[in-house]
Amino acid sequence: MGVEIDQAFVQEPQHRPNLSIAKAQEIPLIDLSPITTTNPSPSAIEALVKQIGSACKEWGFFQVTNHGVPLSLRKNLDEASKKFFSQSLEEKKKVSRDETSPSGYYDTEHTKNVRDWKEVFDFLAKEPTIVPLTPHEFDDAIIHWTNKSPNYPPNFRGTLEKYIEEMEKLGYKLLELIAMSLGLEAKRFEEFFEDQTSFVRLNHYPPCPYPHLALGVGRHKDGGPLTILAQDDVGGLQVKLKHKTDQEQWVTVEPTPNAYIINVGDIMQVWSNDAYESVEHRVMVNSGKERFSIPYFMFPAHDTEVKPLEELTNENNPPKYRPYKWGKFFVHRTDSNFRKQNEENIQIHHFKIA
Numbered sequence: 001m002g003v004e005i006d007q008a009f010v011q012e013p014q015h016r017p018n019l020s021i022a023k024a025q026e027i028p029l030i031d032l033s034p035i036t037t038t039n040p041s042p043s044a045i046e047a048l049v050k051q052i053g054s055a056c057k058e059w060g061f062f063q064v065t066n067h068g069v070p071l072s073l074r075k076n077l078d079e080a081s082k083k084f085f086s087q088s089l090e091e092k093k094k095v096s097r098d099e100t101s102p103s104g105y106y107d108t109e110h111t112k113n114v115r116d117w118k119e120v121f122d123f124l125a126k127e128p129t130i131v132p133l134t135p136h137e138f139d140d141a142i143i144h145w146t147n148k149s150p151n152y153p154p155n156f157r158g159t160l161e162k163y164i165e166e167m168e169k170l171g172y173k174l175l176e177l178i179a180m181s182l183g184l185e186a187k188r189f190e191e192f193f194e195d196q197t198s199f200v201r202l203n204h205y206p207p208c209p210y211p212h213l214a215l216g217v218g219r220h221k222d223g224g225p226l227t228i229l230a231q232d233d234v235g236g237l238q239v240k241l242k243h244k245t246d247q248e249q250w251v252t253v254e255p256t257p258n259a260y261i262i263n264v265g266d267i268m269q270v271w272s273n274d275a276y277e278s279v280e281h282r283v284m285v286n287s288g289k290e291r292f293s294i295p296y297f298m299f300p301a302h303d304t305e306v307k308p309l310e311e312l313t314n315e316n317n318p319p320k321y322r323p324y325k326w327g328k329f330f331v332h333r334t335d336s337n338f339r340k341q342n343e344e345n346i347q348i349h350h351f352k353i354a
């Protein structure tokens with residue numbers, strides 16, 4: 001008799017991956033050289049802004065090349081991540097997250113109440129990162145989160161910090177392009193990031209003997225405005241197609257060497273009053289190969305009041321969401337990561353104006 005899978009990992013039948021999925025379409029691949037070369041022509045930038053706008057509208061996801069992030073930094077972090085995860089569980093647990101600061105190592109995340117087949121290490125971009133102590137609306141207490149510093153591999157922290165600097169630069173550039181594509185001032189989004197709550201996540205998906213039952217990350221939408229993802233050459237990320245048909249259609253994002261995968265998340269959906277929707281995605285696992293990925297979640301300051309931007313709403317297009325505080329939303333999600341819950345996690349549709 002074979003070994004049985006822990007039921008906590010098993011997806012409901014309708015959410016199990018189709019292992020023979022057709023590779024029908026590709027998410028857009030966008031060349032960022034107009035903003036990474038010196039003296040770019042205004043018409044090249046204009047064309048780029050158009051491409052970004054239509055990718056955000058049609059897909060919510062795109063890949064970028066010529067993004068300006070030095071390859072050496074990415075390679076250094078890839079190697080450090082592999083070394084870190086190759087340690088014993090006991091060693092990794094020495095830098096476990098805890099309820100006072102959720103950065104660090106853990107392998108127990110549940111997405112939509114099913115356990116993910118993965119282990120992660122989270123590292124905050126700003127130290128300390130200021131967030132509300134509790135998700136409760138009328139509790140004003142704040143708390144300072146700090147990072148865990150593993151002893152191995154050597155200079156792990158330095159490698160992460162250098163990488164984060166580059167992610168921040170790329171993130172601001174992308175936000176400018178997205179702002180322009182919505183007809184906003186290029187720097188419209190910058191004010192929200194002064195005390196940002198961004199973090200980088202190292203994901204490790206070990207080989208899984210049950211790829212037809214489990215997922216590396218269950219279907220979800222990212223909660224912030226923007227995610228910048230590096231995936232290795234194994235593949236497994238799937239994006240749900242936006243066009244509505246009777247059946248859900250998932251498209252695999254084929255690995256493109258050295259490219260970054262960009263997606264707009266829930267906050268961009270709210271800011272843009274639904275012009276750019278946050279798209280569901282998930283990660284398949286496979287029985288033969290382990291997979292590594294590194295998302296950078298660009299998150300605003302905790303006290304950001306998230307609401308549709310005034311410039312993008314009017315009488316004919318009234319705000320579709322009630323304002324909510326990012327920090328409360330974030331802490332609510334983080335809290336629920338610690339345990340399997342019976343209720344649905346907090347979602348932006350809870351703030352939707354009917």
Ligand SMILES: O=C(O)CCC(=O)C(=O)O
Pocket residue numbers: 201203217222229231236237281282283292293294295
């Ligand atoms: O590993 C990946 O490709 C994506 C991970 C992801 O979607 C997430 O961590 O939010």
Ligand SMILES: [Fe+2]
Pocket residue numbers: 220221222281
């Ligand atoms: Fe995600």
